[in-house]
Amino acid sequence: MPFPTITEVKTFVVPGEGEGGDYHSQKAGHWIIGQISNPMSRYEQYKASRVSWGINVLGRQITASDGSVGFATGMGGPPSCWLVEQHFKRFLLGVDPRDTSILSDQMLRASMYYGRKGLVVATISVVDLALWDLVGKIRKEPVYKMIGGRTRDHLSFYCTGPLPAEAKRLGFWGGKVPLTWGPADGAEGMRKNYEELKKHRESGPDFPIMVDCYMSLTVQYAIELATMCLPLNITWWEEVLHPDAEGYEKLKAALPQLKWTTGEHEYTRYGFKKLLDTKSIDILQPDIMWCGGLTELLRITALASAYDVDVVCHGSGPYSYHFAVSQSNTPFTEASQIIICNAPDGKSVKPVFGNLFLNEVMPVNGRIEIEKFDAPGFGLELNPAIRLIDGAKLLNPDPEKPLGQAGQLLIIMMLSSRYNFFPLQLSQVHIALFTNVRNAPELRSRLIKASTMEGQEGENEREALNFAFVDAAPITSLLHLQTAIQQATLASTDGSLRTKTVHSEILWALNNSNNITESIKRFGVSDSTKSLFAVRVCGPEFAAGAVSMSMKATIQGDAVPFETLSQITDWPLVCKYYKVSGDPAVAELTKGGKQEPKRFPEAAKSIINEIVVSSVAMKNVMA
CATH class of the missing domain: 3.20.20.120 (Enolase-like C-terminal domain)
Structure with a gap:
């Protein structure tokens, strides 16, 4: 009977902290991400922790024609996924997995003109380990x-x-x-x-x-x-x-x-x-x-x-x-x-x-x-509760869209900001805007279900959804949203949260009243949401690339520049929520009947934006 051959090669990114052996990605307070002399210590902005300059974990799965599966993990994140999907996979499919020597040689030689060290060889390493794991599984023998x-x-x-x-x-x-x-x-x-x-x-x-x-x-x-x-x-x-x-x-x-x-x-x-x-x-x-x-x-x-x-x-x-x-x-x-x-x-x-x-x-x-x-392969059994992000979907999330250039793979036009005046675990803010959102009902359902899930599965799902999902329709400007984010982060810092998390507090800060349920209904994701902000407030252990990957894996929609918000904002809805229709200046500028959302005079939009930003900024003072 012929030995099974390789039929499928898949890549994954492991997004969680401390999973997959990425020493750069650990939860806040871990000794290994504290001050340690390292190659970047000479740069003050990267000195405090290695998490500020690390990369993500990579998983590799190779399947044989008899259904056996080999899996290995290592370093490399999405760039390594691209290398496997676009370059190394061709050497693996249809091949006897025992041919580790020639496969290793082919991958090293084929990438020599741009590799030889670093990320490329680290990627080859994970492929090679998955091959050995697969052969051991097929032969029912430890490596x-x-x-x-x-x-x-x-x-x-x-x-x-x-x-x-x-x-x-x-x-x-x-x-x-x-x-x-x-x-x-x-x-x-x-x-x-x-x-x-x-x-x-x-x-x-x-x-x-x-x-x-x-x-x-x-x-x-x-x-x-x-x-x-x-x-x-x-x-x-x-x-x-x-x-x-x-x-x-x-x-x-x-x-x-x-x-x-x-x-x-x-x-x-x-x-x-x-x-x-x-x-x-x-x-x-x-x-x-x-x-x-x-x-x-x-x-x-x-x-x-x-x-x-x-x-x-x-x-x-x-x-x-x-x-x-x-x-x-x-x-x-x-x-x-x-x-x-x-x-x-x-x-x-x-x-x-x-x-x-x-x-x-x-x-x-x-x-x-x-x-x-003595267990087959490396003796490791993948935990089904761990969330793995499919590398192929990261590279080409929409089947109807062709794969872009390598440099475009991680870019989802996400704004990342650092606030040194907040505690380290709240010092990073990542924001992205999505339109044509296709899974809003699913997101809403997952958020509700995740709040009651128990055990490791519950922890993983809450981490996967650990964002503020903000309906973009009642948001007038990026400053409007950023003001709410800062108010929520301030409340988390001084222990005055009105809600359970800093992300739900953002929704509360946006609302014109203190009603939490109303805040979620007005500004959170709903079944009818078509445009959505995703916001992550976190520490430096979460690299921007990892956050953007997680956003893209969670939200089925098109990441767009923030300038697109001008075409999204529902100005009559904003006026209703913030009760600004009675403002004399706004009334004068919008007189003549009901205005369509996109036809509000620019002067009126500017005044309304000033009013709502001020309202959000003053909410903690007035509450």
């Missing part, structure tokens, strides 16, 4: 048994997090901590780094502590800091420079007794060969979800073995676990592997991929027995 079998009986883990003493308590053999301050923080920042690491050493004189510098240091700064910390007995200094930087030879020459590690953000065997050729790297740390996938990682590992250099994967959960148990040069104390301390407080361990999978294997007392990895 590690297909690439060499077991080389040990269990995996031992160290834990990355802000509290190494907690890692020790949880049974991990070591703890890796993020460096908080970088060169931009000067001598005072270096002193703070030393004091913080000295405090971590209190976890025990012999407990291994590693420091993750996240590509943020210079050669001179790294030498000075590492020299200062020699009494602290740091086990290794990780990724002090970016992979393309020349300087690891200088680090090794200055402090040969220390271990220097890197590779998390390097790609393919060619990039790793350059690192190995420096003869300055003690441990390579490729990320299986970024470096080219499992197929390329096996090549990198074979290359490293010729230099007698150990390979210790960065993160990636079960994908890297299957690799580690099958390779003899992956451990340096039994099997050293990273598990990210995903709990917001850094005091416990949660799955690397959040709730994306139902059965992600977790360490107990810092170790996992190999028998836990």
